[in-house]
Amino acid sequence: MAGEPAPERADAARNREAILAAALRLVQARGVDCVTMETVASEAGVGKGTVFRRFETREGLMAALLNESETAWQASVISGPPPLGPGAPPLERLLAFGHSRLRTNVTHAALIKAATGSSSARSRAAASFAVMHVRHLLGELGVSGDLLLLSIALLAPLDVVVVEQQQADDISLERIEAGWDDLVRRVVG
Amino acid sequence: MAGEPAPERADAARNREAILAAALRLVQARGVDCVTMETVASEAGVGKGTVFRRFETREGLMAALLNESETAWQASVISGPPPLGPGAPPLERLLAFGHSRLRTNVTHAALIKAATGSSSARSRAAASFAVMHVRHLLGELGVSGDLLLLSIALLAPLDVVVVEQQQADDISLERIEAGWDDLVRRVVG
DNA sequence: AATAGAAGCGGACCGCGGTCCGTTTAGGCG
DNA sequence: CGCCTAAACGGACCGCGGTCCGCTTCTATT
Numbered sequence: 495m496a497g498e499p500a501p502e503r504a505d506a507a508r509n510r511e512a513i514l515a516a517a518l519r520l521v522q523a524r525g526v527d528c529v530t531m532e533t534v535a536s537e538a539g540v541g542k543g544t545v546f547r548r549f550e551t552r553e554g555l556m557a558a559l560l561n562e563s564e565t566a567w568q569a570s571v572i573s574g575p576p577p578l579g580p581g582a583p584p585l586e587r588l589l590a591f592g593h594s595r596l597r598t599n600v601t602h603a604a605l606i607k608a609a610t611g612s613s614s615a616r617s618r619a620a621a622s623f624a625v626m627h628v629r630h631l632l633g634e635l636g637v638s639g640d641l642l643l644l645s646i647a648l649l650a651p652l653d654v655v656v657v658e659q660q661q662a663d664d665i666s667l668e669r670i671e672a673g674w675d676d677l678v679r680r681v682v683g
Numbered sequence: 684m685a686g687e688p689a690p691e692r693a694d695a696a697r698n699r700e701a702i703l704a705a706a707l708r709l710v711q712a713r714g715v716d717c718v719t720m721e722t723v724a725s726e727a728g729v730g731k732g733t734v735f736r737r738f739e740t741r742e743g744l745m746a747a748l749l750n751e752s753e754t755a756w757q758a759s760v761i762s763g764p765p766p767l768g769p770g771a772p773p774l775e776r777l778l779a780f781g782h783s784r785l786r787t788n789v790t791h792a793a794l795i796k797a798a799t800g801s802s803s804a805r806s807r808a809a810a811s812f813a814v815m816h817v818r819h820l821l822g823e824l825g826v827s828g829d830l831l832l833l834s835i836a837l838l839a840p841l842d843v844v845v846v847e848q849q850q851a852d853d854i855s856l857e858r859i860e861a862g863w864d865d866l867v868r869r870v871v872g
Numbered sequence: 873a874a875t876a877g878a879a880g881c882g883g884a885c886c887g888c889g890g891t892c893c894g895t896t897t898a899g900g901c902g
Numbered sequence: 903c904g905c906c907t908a909a910a911c912g913g914a915c916c917g918c919g920g921t922c923c924g925c926t927t928c929t930a931t932t
Contacts, residue, residue, distance in 0.1 A: 503897090503898060503899085504898075504899090505897075505898070506898095530887080530888060530889085531888075531889065531890085532887095532888075532889090542889095542890090543890095543891080543892085546889085546890065546891080551889080551890080552888090552889065552890090
């Protein structure tokens with residue numbers, strides 16, 4: 495093992511908090527795509543370069559912002575109460591998972607889109623939790639075949655941009671849920 | 684009817700051809716993401732503003748470039764020889780369609796990604812042909828339910844960025860095809 | 873052929889994401 | 903307590919996508 499990857503200095507940590515707090519404030523105030531990196535920097539009282547060193551890219555910063563809510567959600571999936579968390583039968587959990595993910599995507603649509611702009615590595619990491627979980631549940635259900643591919647197919651209709659399109663066509667969330675449940679049952683068989 | 688939307692002037696048409704030709708040349712020469720709008724403009728012998736007036740955005744220009752091959756492909760789906768074109772039984776057509784789309788996505792990966800960067804309207808228009816066609820075939824197969832949602836789910840595993848991720852994990856196209864065939868059969872039932 | 877006015881043109885200009893590098897500072901050590 | 907080095911800082915700088923507006927060119931009409 496390589497041990498700790500980086501000890502991180504105290505002022506650096508303080509600055510990271512300041513940046514995150516500033517970014518959160520600005521996003522809530524003006525909406526996510528009226529927030530520039532330079533604004534975040536000056537609001538946080540640091541230089542632009544500092545922001546980029548901590549978070550790599552704009553996407554990275556948004557992803558970090560998103561992480562706080564996303565982590566809580568993941569926790570409730572992994573160890574929360576049924577039917578989302580463990581304890582319920584797998585099919586029930588899977589359906590609950592889809593509904594929950596759908597609602598979450600709608601709620602955080604703007605931030606998710608800002609945090610998921612075509613870059614492969616980061617976006618895959620963010621999305622992979624959902625894929626992994628669905629795959630796991632499919633496994634528990636005894637589904638055979640390419641579970642990864644099946645998981646990707648299952649999650650696609652819940653994708654932020656897809657759902658937004660549906661809503662623009664006056665399709666209700668309930669109808670999406672119903673369609674998704676049907677899809678799940680077909681795939682599970 | 685509103686009649687002709689815009690008659691288009693002769694020099695404008697000439698310039699559009701010049702821009703398209705220049706863009707094609709540059710993309711082939713340097714690769715799609717080493718081509719800037721300014722370069723295209725100067726190579727075409729026009730001003731930058733002209734390029735943007737014709738094609739709106741960089742994405743728009745790339746989409747126009749892509750259109751030439753994409754249109755040919757669509758034609759072969761609509762009126763080409765079976766099993767891709769009409770004449771074969773619907774399930775066979777659907778499977779052929781998926782395989783063909785997968786190969787096309789791999790072949791034009793770079794250009795497709797450049798032409799599909801998060802903007803809703805344009806990208807949906809481009810993707811909608813595939814969705815519409817799959818939906819149509821599902822209808823012919825007598826599938827019931829939310830065919831739009833099912834179509835989106837079916838197409839997701841063929842998406843450029845998904846396939847690239849799979850290939851990075853050393854998964855062969857044949858395996859993707861096999862997984863997809865399986866998915867189709869589950870959904871069709 | 874002359875004219876008028878719409879359509880097109882082009883390049884200066886702007887804002888933002890991202891990089892670079894000379895300067896500052898934290899904090900372990902003698 | 904002062905030093906020394908690696909880490910962190912910050913803002914000038916760059917390139918590109920996209921806009922704007924005063925000037926040019928086409929073409930319909932008579």
